[in-house]
Amino acid sequence: MDFILESTKQAFLLITSFDNELVSIIVLSLKVSGLALFLATIIGLPIGTAIGLYRIKGHSFIITVLHTMMGLPPVTVGLFVYLFLSRSGPLGFLGFLYTPAAMVIAQMILAAPIVASLVHSAIINVDPVIKQASITLGATPIQASMAVIREARYGIISSLLAGFGRLMAEVGAVIIVGGNIAGYTRVMTTTIALETDKGNFELAVALGIVLLLVSFMVNAATHYAQRTSLIPLT
Amino acid sequence: MNLNISNVQVSYGGKEVLRRCSYAFEAEGIYMLTGENGSGKSTLLRICSLLEKPDSGIVEFYEGKKPLQQNIHLRRKITLVLPGVGLFNASVYDNVNYGLKLRNVPGRVVRKKSEEALDFVRLSHKKNQNALTLSSGESKRLGIARALILEPEILFLDEPTASVDKNNVAIIEDIILHLKNNRRMIIMTTHNELQARRLGDKVLHIDEGVLQERNSILNY
């Protein structure tokens, strides 16, 4: 118990001193997961919306595939991205392996199905009358889709926050394709894994605390988004 | 603008909902489409307003003798208010000007027309309220305002006073009568025969998918 308290105490000192290494690790985590989520949204939002709004042929098959991909173990995604980006692999010429770019790619692949699935859920929960009303008011097909998306905005924001939370918390994909290089591809989760392995618990605990804080803030934001979507009773 | 439908036929799940309906909507005024629940009047309205396509038959809009192409320009000259209305999770004000924004109408004009439209349906005092907090009567009024602001050549109203309290029924009927004075074509459905007689210039009746005109009061 002493050991835990001591590590925690050292961790707080590390956090409040804004230690350089700690800050750069946190910033890289936010950049990698942030950019990956952004790219995943560009892919997943249109797909989720399209399946939700239009009766595409085989759409229930696509949804099943998306749900399966949502549960992809990050290490498996990491392995496949690694095989592709390795110099001996088809995309080796890009030279992306062991760079933050590879980490972004792996996390983008992890998040895209999540975004697509959850956006799809949000969209199909919008009353069909909304789309019809837009059309009767003179909306083009795209404008009508935009109206539905706007109605689903709180659900969509929740999906994005869920995706971000998942990315910040994963370690399997980024450690394989990033290589956990000091000062270059080390993020919070991979550093926790490394430092725990080495027995340096202060830095590991400090990052663990920060990670919990980030997770808490993401959840609070989601909660707030849900609450503002509720209609006031008076 | 006139509307001509010819031999419109629709089936849902093997059951024929509309059987070879034909009619020429030519003059201005209020056309009432009456019938029991499930007689097919909503379906007919949706087809006339181009929201849905019939299984067979022709729906044609004319300017004088010239048939109009059924593109977005035509669609933007007609409007339908659905029974469920379909208000957006936004303010009353943002709901009413939605159609204008779609058409890239400049801001000053939007503001002026929005205020006028809300005035007309007596909802100005609720301008900034969230539209989903309105009562069913107020929601219908907002739906009508949202459609009227676009000054459609033909206005379709599907059951505008269904599930609405007495006060609002009176207000809405008043609004519809005002519209008649503005020389436009209104085609609306109702299952209330008395309302049809009160408001309508011409009354049509659908029974089991068959469309007939009811002209003289003596038919009742």
Add this chain to the structure above:
Amino acid sequence: MKRVMLVLATFMLLAIPAFAERIICASTTSTQNSGLFDFILPIFKKTTGIDVHVIAVGTGAALEMAKRGDADVVFVHAKDLELQGIKEGHFINRHDVMYNDFVIVGPRSSGSGFQGLGKASNVFVKIADKKYPFVSRGDNSGTHRKELSLWGKAGISPKGNDWYMEVGQGMSKSLRIASEKHAYSITDRGTWLSIKDSGLLDMKIVFEGDPLLFNQYGVMAVNPDKHSHVKIREAMAFIEWLISEEGQAAIGSFKDGKGNQLFTPNAN
């Protein structure tokens, strides 16, 4: 709102470096965890301006990675495998760099009879005989391979026995597991020195000194004939530096948190 998103997106895209002027060095977790690279690489960078990015995995993985062309240099401690790689044409320009040794460790409560056995393989014979719990890295690392060679010399096949645990973990973690299970194990002296007083282990050295426990580190470049993208000029610069006076001095002057020198340079 839209404008904010656009600015944010542009910022993020520019913020991620996709390419790096660097060479990749495949090495082992024990070398990385000792802190050696954190000490000598900044010195190398200052002298040559070259960034070395270390990917630390098990020895087997490091060699495989390099053979696939995902590294420019390899820095491991498995001389027989390194030389084999040279023979097969995967690598070129191998040099000895430094050494440390392995020690056999066990529960603090165990007796002192092991040291007198003379040879490391004899220690293994005794452990197998008495069925003492033994923790193995089990990950094809240099340490693991050294351990297997000793079992070989002892004429014993430990796999499959209850008392023999293959954990598939790095060195620190494996020792902590051994401590928890009151087991014996084999470790490089560097990791032992860095962890023995941390309060995490209830263990001690039970045998050391046999030349068989000698642990030679070597560096070599990936053959550019096999992988044309290898940054061979910078890779050679790194190797030359490691075996140069400056590099060797840097290695020799590296000490762990308690002032212990962990590696002895021996590039002659």
